[in-house]
Amino acid sequence: MSAPNVLFLAIDSLRADAVFGDHIPTPNLDRYAASGAQFRQCVSTTTSTTPSFSSMLTGCYPPRHGVRGLQGYRLSTAVTTMAEAFGAAGYQTHAEVTGPLVPETGVLRGFENAVHRPGYKVKPFVWRDDVMERMSSYTEPWLMLLHTWEVHRPYRPAPDYVRRWDKGGYEAVVAMSDEWLAPVIEAAGENTIVVITGDHGEEYPDTRMGQKMHRAATKSRKKFRLDKWFPYLDKKFAGMALGHGFALWEHLVRVPLIINGPGVAPARVEDQVRHVDLFPTLLDLCGITIPGDIDGRSVKSLMSGGTLPEEPAYMEAVGVKLEGDRIAAIRTPDWKLMRYKSDRSKEVLFRLDGGLPPDEKHNVLTRHPEVAGKLGAFLDRVQAIEADPDSPLSESDEAVIEQHLRDLGYL
Numbered sequence: 001m002s003a004p005n006v007l008f009l010a011i012d013s014l015r016a017d018a019v020f021g022d023h024i025p026t027p028n029l030d031r032y033a034a035s036g037a038q039f040r041q042c043v044s045t046t047t048s049t050t051p052s053f054s055s056m057l058t059g060c061y062p063p064r065h066g067v068r069g070l071q072g073y074r075l076s077t078a079v080t081t082m083a084e085a086f087g088a089a090g091y092q093t094h095a096e097v098t099g100p101l102v103p104e105t106g107v108l109r110g111f112e113n114a115v116h117r118p119g120y121k122v123k124p125f126v127w128r129d130d131v132m133e134r135m136s137s138y139t140e141p142w143l144m145l146l147h148t149w150e151v152h153r154p155y156r157p158a159p160d161y162v163r164r165w166d167k168g169g170y171e172a173v174v175a176m177s178d179e180w181l182a183p184v185i186e187a188a189g190e191n192t193i194v195v196i197t198g199d200h201g202e203e204y205p206d207t208r209m210g211q212k213m214h215r216a217a218t219k220s221r222k223k224f225r226l227d228k229w230f231p232y233l234d235k236k237f238a239g240m241a242l243g244h245g246f247a248l249w250e251h252l253v254r255v256p257l258i259i260n261g262p263g264v265a266p267a268r269v270e271d272q273v274r275h276v277d278l279f280p281t282l283l284d285l286c287g288i289t290i291p292g293d294i295d296g297r298s299v300k301s302l303m304s305g306g307t308l309p310e311e312p313a314y315m316e317a318v319g320v321k322l323e324g325d326r327i328a329a330i331r332t333p334d335w336k337l338m339r340y341k342s343d344r345s346k347e348v349l350f351r352l353d354g355g356l357p358p359d360e361k362h363n364v365l366t367r368h369p370e371v372a373g374k375l376g377a378f379l380d381r382v383q384a385i386e387a388d389p390d391s392p393l394s395e396s397d398e399a400v401i402e403q404h405l406r407d408l409g410y411l
């Protein structure tokens with residue numbers, strides 16, 4: 001058979017339990033998971049869109065690829081992108097992206113054709129027919145990155161999905177995406193490796209009571225000027241943040257990862273894999289040489305029942321709400337060590353015990369100093385990497401990025 005095409009579907013803000021759990025109906029995604037390799041413990045590198053895509057598309061952690069926030073950074077020219085690697089191997093490369101992934105960030109470098117569509121204030125999936133039409137004219141073999149915004153806040157599910165699922169919106173937009181994206185995946189054809197993942201997870205109130213509490217907290221912060229009169233309470237309420245980007249809790253970093261297509265047998269992988277492993281794994285599956293000097297590794301052998309030595313996952317939170325502070329973490333299936341950029345003494349260690357159910361309330365650092373020391377040393381090693389000094393972001397590019405972030409409600 002000729003070289004397979006690759007459809008890389010990244011659904012923004014898609015949590016692992018939204019697909020692998022059974023509280024949201026995702027019959028189509030479930031079908032792709034059941035007939036392909038499903039990675040049950042995949043973690044994203046950051047909880048913000050642009051840095052997260054930079055890691056997925058280069059196999060590198062942020063210190064190496066250089067994109068450490070939504071604005072003010074441009075992808076290092078020293079790293080090889082997925083589009084560059086597939087392009088060099090004779091693939092036609094297409095990107096259909098949205099949200100903050102504008103070309104000025106450098107993240108789309110290497111894509112022969114890149115279309116950026118507005119993510120906000122447009123009807124959900126209004127773009128689908130146009131994208132499918134363009135897909136039908138691709139020359140094989142092709143690589144296509146499809147990034148969707150429908151699961152991103154503010155959720156705007158069609159009314160019938162709201163009636164059928166939740167009023168809060170998240171579960172409705174996930175169910176809606178499952179239904180609306182299935183024809184796109186089908187249209188990719190049989191000789192296509194389909195990758196489905198989320199760029200990071202999401203914090204949303206998943207109970208009626210939770211929804212009410214969030215609404216009340218937001219309202220009272222404004223109405224009673226809590227920041228002025230009761231700063232402690234204000235901070236506490238603000239801490240009930242929704243969305244993503246501001247922390248590295250499990251539901252914010254655990255994402256689904258499904259790889260389906262020619263030569264991929266059904267497999268359920270419980271080992272921890274990382275978003276930085278995606279790029280080398282895809283190259284491996286397509287018989288393309290993996291560039292040196294990346295942080296990820298091919299996990300292809302796990303898809304056929306093999307084993308690999310455990311590799312810790314580095315992650316960082318760089319969201320706008322952190323106001324320049326950065327939370328970094330090292331995760332293994334059993335432990336998570338977190339460190340704040342502003343204050344190293346604020347290091348905390350959580351026991352995950354394989355991730356089910358994780359305990360992210362009790363800091364066990366003083367009880368396990370040897371674990372903290374080992375993970376801390378790994379964190380230091382990753383952070384010591386310095387991205388190649390790059391052509392700095394020009395003022396006009398920075399202005400374009402800022403305007404997009406404003407339109408999306410980030411600033």
Ligand SMILES: [Zn+2]
Pocket residue numbers: 012013048049050199200
């Ligand atoms: Zn995102």
